[in-house]
Amino acid sequence: MxxxxxxxxxxxxxxxxxxxxxxxxxxxxNVVFGEETYQEEWDITTEDFYYKMKTTEQLPTTSxxxxxxxxxxxxxxxxxxxxxxxxxxxxxxxxxxxxxxxxxxxxxxxxxxxxxxxxxxxxxxxxxxxxxxxxxxxxxxxxxxxxxxxxxEKTRAYFMADDLSHLHRGGRLNGAQLFIGSMLKIKPVLHFEDKKIVPFEKVRTEKKAVARMRQLLDEDVDENDRVLIAVIHGNCPEKAEPIADDLRSRYPNATVYISYFGPVIGTHLGPGSLGIGWMHQN
Ligand code: MYR
CATH class of the missing domain: 3.40.50.10170 (Rossmann fold)
Known part of the structure; x- marks a missing residue:
């Protein structure tokens, strides 16, 4: 064996x-604040990272x-x-x-x-x-x-950033160059296409972005499907928990996790971000 x-x-x-x-x-x-490099989880917790991000003038980078x-x-x-x-x-x-x-x-x-x-x-x-x-x-x-x-082939994820400037600053937002000025003021739903992050749909408010992500899940997952779902948040569990509770009652055969954007991903999405992703199990 x-x-x-x-x-x-x-x-x-x-x-x-x-x-x-x-x-x-x-x-x-790694997440880097100025001269200091931290290996995430080993040297810096997610909680300390978001605190540092809020209180340190120089924004972090990653490697x-x-x-x-x-x-x-x-x-x-x-x-x-x-x-x-x-x-x-x-x-x-x-x-x-x-x-x-x-x-x-x-x-x-x-x-x-x-x-x-x-x-x-x-x-x-x-x-x-x-x-x-x-x-x-x-x-x-x-x-x-x-x-x-x-x-x-059976995996999807959609997400939104409360402040898109972090993704823009880190150079990880593709296909948005033409719209970036107007995009920074709204909450577009994002996803991966050809391994890169691109805007999926322009949506004006967080409420509408969450509703759209829910709708995309509903379109792809049938009520009795065996599916793994993750509701992911950037230091805002209070936003993720009600979504996860709702999904648990809507999809009885799904396993619904609440997860988080840790330091490295949090550097690029910023606090207040939300995502919903899923993987079909059959
Ligand atoms: C590095 O420096 O090598 C790490 C770069 C990480 C970029 C992260 C960009 C945001 C990814 C969001 C993923 C959301 C999945 C649901």
Whole structure:
């Protein structure tokens, strides 16, 4: 039986106890305030990050994990596994996928497969949890990779930023150049297209953006579907909780999680952001 190790990066925001339970290894990205670099979760909590963002004049930036950190992780896991699968945030918004690929090419002791989730946050986490479940069943890395590719077709996420200037400043908003002046004043619904973030629809208020995201979910998910849903927030659980409660009663066979935009993603979305993402399970 093949022993497959599952690795994901910190932007999946899978809580530590859940990762430990499912033997998922996490490699952190970095958030940088001035001269200080913090590996998220290891050196800075989400709570401290949002406090710092509010109280520090200089806004943060982010960077991918070093190639050395991936190599070290592969070496450690290589001692007890036959293959490794790494699940990264979208290669269209971060160099993490490329760095993991370069590290894998330099390490030839065992096969390493890199999966581009083409998304991020808890939705990326759903891929890691699914991979871990299959690895626990004894499935090979090739079988797990096939399943992950098929799941990617059944995965959606929409989100909005309370203040779009963070995404604009970090250069992660595509296809909006012509509209950016007017867009900064509204709350467009965003999504991923070809691995990049693009506006999905221009909506004027947060209330309408949330209603639109709900409607998109309703259109794609039938009442009795088995589906994983995440309601994700940037330091505003009070906005996410009622949405999640409502979804739990509307979709009895769904598993609905409340998750968060941690430091790295929070740098680009800012506080007050909201997202809804889902993955069909059959
Ligand atoms: C890096 O510096 O490599 C990390 C860059 C991260 C960019 C994040 C942009 C926002 C992503 C929002 C994802 C929402 C998923 C529901």
């Amino acid at each position: 093949s022993r497959v190790a599952i690795v994901t990066d910190s932007t999946a925001y899978i809580p530590k106890d859940v990762r430990e339970k499912h033997h998922i290894t996490m490699v952190p990205l 991918q994990p070093s190639i050395g950190l991936f190599e070290e992780t592969f070496r450690e896991l290589g001692a007890e596994h036959d293959e490794i699968i790494v699940i990264t945030l979208s290669s269209g918004i971060s160099g993490t996928y490329q760095t993991a690929t370069a590290a894998a090419e330099m390490y030839d002791d065992l096969p390493i497969h890199i999966f581009d989730s083409e998304i991020s946050c808890m939705i990326q986490g759903f891929f890691a949890l699914e991979a871990a479940r299959l690895a626990e069943e004894g499935r090979s890395a090739a079988e797990i990779m096939t399943e992950l590719h098929s799941r990617r």
